[in-house]
Amino acid sequence: MSPRIAGATALRVLRQLRRDPRTVALLLGVPSVLVTLLHELFADRPEMFQRIGGPVLGLFPFVSMFVVTSITMLRERVSGTLERLMTLPLAKLDLLAGYAAAFGLFAAVQASLVSAIAFGLLGLDTIRSPVAVVGLAIANATLGMALGLFVSAFARSEFQAVQFMPALVFPQMLLCGLFVSRSEMAGWLRAISDALPLTYSYDALARLTSSPSLGVRFWADLAVTVAAALLALALGAATLRRRTG
Amino acid sequence: MSESTIVAQNLRVVRDGNVVLPDLSLEVSSGVVTGLLGPSGSGKTTLMRAIVGVQVVVGGSISVLGLPAGSRELRSRVAYVTQSPSVYGDLSVGENLAYFASVLDARRESIAGAVETVGLGGFEGRVVGSLSGGERARVSLALALLGRPEVLVLDEPTVGLDPVLRRDLWDTFHRVAEQGATLLVSSHVMDEADRCDRLFLLRNGRLLAENTPAGLRAATGATDLDAAFLGLIDAEGAS
Numbered sequence: 001m002s003p004r005i006a007g008a009t010a011l012r013v014l015r016q017l018r019r020d021p022r023t024v025a026l027l028l029g030v031p032s033v034l035v036t037l038l039h040e041l042f043a044d045r046p047e048m049f050q051r052i053g054g055p056v057l058g059l060f061p062f063v064s065m066f067v068v069t070s071i072t073m074l075r076e077r078v079s080g081t082l083e084r085l086m087t088l089p090l091a092k093l094d095l096l097a098g099y100a101a102a103f104g105l106f107a108a109v110q111a112s113l114v115s116a117i118a119f120g121l122l123g124l125d126t127i128r129s130p131v132a133v134v135g136l137a138i139a140n141a142t143l144g145m146a147l148g149l150f151v152s153a154f155a156r157s158e159f160q161a162v163q164f165m166p167a168l169v170f171p172q173m174l175l176c177g178l179f180v181s182r183s184e185m186a187g188w189l190r191a192i193s194d195a196l197p198l199t200y201s202y203d204a205l206a207r208l209t210s211s212p213s214l215g216v217r218f219w220a221d222l223a224v225t226v227a228a229a230l231l232a233l234a235l236g237a238a239t240l241r242r243r244t245g
Numbered sequence: 246m247s248e249s250t251i252v253a254q255n256l257r258v259v260r261d262g263n264v265v266l267p268d269l270s271l272e273v274s275s276g277v278v279t280g281l282l283g284p285s286g287s288g289k290t291t292l293m294r295a296i297v298g299v300q301v302v303v304g305g306s307i308s309v310l311g312l313p314a315g316s317r318e319l320r321s322r323v324a325y326v327t328q329s330p331s332v333y334g335d336l337s338v339g340e341n342l343a344y345f346a347s348v349l350d351a352r353r354e355s356i357a358g359a360v361e362t363v364g365l366g367g368f369e370g371r372v373v374g375s376l377s378g379g380e381r382a383r384v385s386l387a388l389a390l391l392g393r394p395e396v397l398v399l400d401e402p403t404v405g406l407d408p409v410l411r412r413d414l415w416d417t418f419h420r421v422a423e424q425g426a427t428l429l430v431s432s433h434v435m436d437e438a439d440r441c442d443r444l445f446l447l448r449n450g451r452l453l454a455e456n457t458p459a460g461l462r463a464a465t466g467a468t469d470l471d472a473a474f475l476g477l478i479d480a481e482g483a484s
Contacts, residue, residue, distance in 0.1 A: 008347030012336070019335045019372065080331030084388075087297050088348050089320040243315065245260055245301045 001093045009090075009098025010105075013072070017106065027068070027106070031060040031114045039122040046123075052178060053124045054209030055202050057114055057133055059178075061107040061141035062198065063169055069103060069148030070161045077152065086242045095240065096233055099149065100142060107141030108134060126209040136208060139225055140201050144169075146232035153239030172198035177206070197228035250275045250310050250396060250427040251296055257304035258291050258450075265291045266450040268305070273429055275395075278415075278422045280441030281431040282474070288450040289431040290328060293398050296429065297325040309396055321349055324394035328401050330385035332373050338384055339369035342391065351392035359390040362417050364410060379405045386414075396427045403437065415440045435471040446474060453477050 017024055038056060042048040076082040085095065111134045118124040126133060151168060155161035175185070175193040182190055182199070193199045204221035207214055251273035258266040265288045273279050281289050294300035295307050298315015307314040309323055332341050342356045360366055363383040368376070373384055386402050399418075403411045415437075422428045422442075430441065438444055439458050446453040446461075454461060454477055458470060467473035 004350070005348050008344055012333070012340070012344040015340055016333060016335045079334070080327050080329060081333060083299055084325070084327065084331040085348070087299060087320060087323070087325050088345070089317075089350075090348050243299055243301050 001091055001097070005090050005094040006097040006101065009095055010101040013099060013102035014105070016072070017102075023068070027064050028110055028113055031064070031110065032117050034060070035114055035118050036122065039118075039124075049122075050125055051206075051210065053118055053122075054126050054133060055178060055205035057111065057118055057124075058137040058140050058205040059173070059198070059202065060114060061111050061137045062144035062201070063165070063173075064110060064144070065103050065107055065141040066144035066148040066169055067162070067165055069099065069145040070152045070155065070164060071158055073099075073149050073152035074155050074158060074161045078157075082240070083244075086240070092237050092240045096149070096237055100145060100233075103145045104138055104142060107138050111137035111141075127212065128208055132208055133205070136201070136205055136222075139222070139229070140198075140205075143197060143201060143225060143229040143232065146229045146236055149236035150232050150239065153236070172196045175199065176202035178202060197225060197232075200224040200228070248275055249273065251307070251429065253292070253295070253305065253307045255305035256292075256295060256302065256307055258288075258295060258300060259303050260291065264450065266295070269450065269452060270305075271445060271452055271455065273427060274443070275427040276422055276425055277442035278418050278428045278430060278440070280438050280444045281429055281447060282435070282438050282444060283433065283447035283453075285433055287447040289433075289447055290400055291450075292447070293325070293400050293429065293431060296396075296398050297323055299325075319396075321392060322394055323396040323398065324389035324392075326385050326389045326397075326399045326402055328404075330378075330381040332381060332384045332388065334374035334381075335372065337370055337372050338365060338376075338387075341373060341384060342369075342387060345388045346391050349392035355391050355393065359387040362390055363387045364413065379407070379410070382406065383410075390421075394426065397421065397429070399428065399430045401431055401433070403432070411437075435469070435474060438470045446477060448478065448481075453481060 035053070035056065038053065039049055115130045115134055119126065119130045147168065151164045152161060155164065175189060175196060176198045182193055185193060200221040204218055204225060207218045207221070249272040254270050256266050256269040269292065281292065283289055291300060295302055296309060296314055298319065309319055312319055342359065346353070346356050360369065363386050365380070365383055365387060368380070373381060376384070382402065382405060389397060403414055406414070418428050418430060432438065441458065443457055444461060445455050456464060461470065461473045462468065465473040465476040467476050
């Protein structure tokens, strides 16, 4: 592991993002518009916006970073730059750390902007500091990034990579407790929900924004989120092969 | 005096169930430019991938600079340029160079040197994606020159380049070799064979001939290398 190489990789990934201002604008603008839409949607039921607004803020970076990482890493694989890097004195961990730093930083910017809009303009309340929400959002971004990195190994084209989003992200969104509370789910759905990492990060966000005491559950949720991100990163690292057939 | 820096012994490579290299043995010397020639599908790229350690090898052995190919210590000493340019299309030429220089811990001066060598002076600010195919290939080559590698493995580096630039690059290859580096350059164009000091002719994963360009002509009685190559293939078919 070399901080120099990891840092250079983070800078390189951020420079690539900078060359694509349209993507940056979409990544920052779309969540802002969506959270505003959510606010308007529940104009007559402000308690609904208060309940789900906070958690949703933390989920945007998960989705964004999943998509961005899976496409960026797929490009590295397809263009031959990954193979080139694998012939150079670069540890896999340098590459992963570089990606994590760059996208983590970007996720922080994204979450801060959307939080500023939600807490500042739309009247969303949180019983804790918005900074804590942004912090959890970054943890979720890391989880999304790690999953995106992993699935990029199974896509042959950008077209396929994009299809992994509805396949892997949507079920987690549906079953995490955002739309229907987990206690109201059929037993088998709840069992699936138990196995999905987003369930825990959603629960952590919900407790952080509206639960008077965090309790053990919050820390357990946080631990599961971080463990799931590390597991996905390890699986992703296993797909970075120096030698291929 | 030159010595063997790349040694392959009974190398066997199978890709997707096809035997690409059945049983290949060869030695490549330092201080000269060695050409790896043969029709497409003859196993040139597979051999190069094995030398740089990105190819899964089924049997035999291959060593570079006295170490097993793909060893960690070799990663800063061996440079590889793939057939299709592996560069970041969404970064500028300068940003690509800066990134790979950081990875290799190469000095800033080596960036300017590499840019000069491939004739891309003044292109540093251009985004690679907007360059022509030949220019992109030169960026890819420039990245390989960073950090003064001891072994350069170049897969068809001059394809699509104009004659003047091709001549200049071949002069560069010889200059780098004279400084003691090992250069292995593949091509399927026979007129490039004449620019090499030594030649390996590969066909169907087997070594058809190993000689100097002049020696090859003398051995086959042919005047040009195309005819010499065809003569060897016919001779192989007859035996």
